[in-house]
Amino acid sequence: MLRAGLALAPASAMVEIVERDDGLIRAATAERYFAEPADWVPFERRALDLAAGRVLDVGCGAGRHALALQARGLPVTALDVSPGAVHVSRQRGVGNTVLGTVSDHAAAGERYDTFLLMGENLGLLESADRAPGFLAELAAMASPGARIIAHGADPHQADDPAHVRYLRRNLERGRMPGQMTIRVRHRDLASRWFEYLLCSPDELAALLTPTTWELTDVSGVDPVNYLAILTRRPGPADVTATATPGS
Numbered sequence: 001m002l003r004a005g006l007a008l009a010p011a012s013a014m015v016e017i018v019e020r021d022d023g024l025i026r027a028a029t030a031e032r033y034f035a036e037p038a039d040w041v042p043f044e045r046r047a048l049d050l051a052a053g054r055v056l057d058v059g060c061g062a063g064r065h066a067l068a069l070q071a072r073g074l075p076v077t078a079l080d081v082s083p084g085a086v087h088v089s090r091q092r093g094v095g096n097t098v099l100g101t102v103s104d105h106a107a108a109g110e111r112y113d114t115f116l117l118m119g120e121n122l123g124l125l126e127s128a129d130r131a132p133g134f135l136a137e138l139a140a141m142a143s144p145g146a147r148i149i150a151h152g153a154d155p156h157q158a159d160d161p162a163h164v165r166y167l168r169r170n171l172e173r174g175r176m177p178g179q180m181t182i183r184v185r186h187r188d189l190a191s192r193w194f195e196y197l198l199c200s201p202d203e204l205a206a207l208l209t210p211t212t213w214e215l216t217d218v219s220g221v222d223p224v225n226y227l228a229i230l231t232r233r234p235g236p237a238d239v240t241a242t243a244t245p246g247s
């Protein structure tokens with residue numbers, strides 16, 4: 001979708017429409033996907049400062065974070081399920097791109113020290129049912145001590161009556177309040193419908209309980225948006241791998 005849009009208009013004139021299954025639509029220009037670090041909100045720049053070692057930029061979009069990390073000399077792989085996003089990232093200079101989902105890439109045998117989920121990509125947890133599996137796939141690619149650095153959005157801070165109704169409807173259906181069923185549209189193009197999870201830091205911590213990740217830091221610039229740091233708990237394999245000989 002990114003590629004199709006770029007062929008038609010500059011990012012400032014390209015409108016991304018997010019449609020929710022209750023009929024609510026939200027439109028915004030695509031400029032933010034191409035913004036330079038100087039124009040990012042401070043917690044996004046902090047995310048870059050926290051990235052270390054081999055980095056997997058999960059859902060890289062137009063590659064703005066991968067480009068900034070590359071410029072700092074970090075080895076970064078930019079992963080996206082959208083062929084257009086991968087094409088645009090490559091055109092903009094991202095050297096190492098992978099087309100596919102986290103599930104696809106988890107089978108490739110690569111290891112990473114940092115997983116970057118920016119642009120609200122903590123939403124890729126999808127739902128309470130899917131989150132443990134998604135986190136296990138990241139754990140399968142994690143080096144000892146690896147971290148997930150993720151931009152989340154707390155749905156409970158919204159006071160828009162349409163959002164409040166949607167959260168209540170989700171609860172009535174046995175879903176987490178912030179589980180959104182959405183699709184992305186641009187002109188006559190539409191993605192498939194997919195699940196996207198907005199959760200509070202407390203809900204995130206609860207989701208992590210059965211996983212090998214723990215929430216070690218939360219910071220934010222406003223009541224809705226936050227930066228979450230998830231650190232991988234050492235498992236038996238890590239202890240074996242890092243043990244000094246004779247210890």
Ligand SMILES: C[S@@+](CC[C@H](N)C(=O)[O-])C[C@H]1O[C@@H](n2cnc3c(N)ncnc32)[C@H](O)[C@@H]1O
Nearest residue numbers: 033059060061080081082085100101102118119
């Ligand atoms: C909201 S954009 C964020 C882009 C970028 N991280 C940024 O902040 O500019 C979400 C991106 O995640 C990608 N995406 C969605 N689901 C994915 C999945 N399961 N695996 C990999 N990428 C995915 C989309 O194609 C899209 O490019």
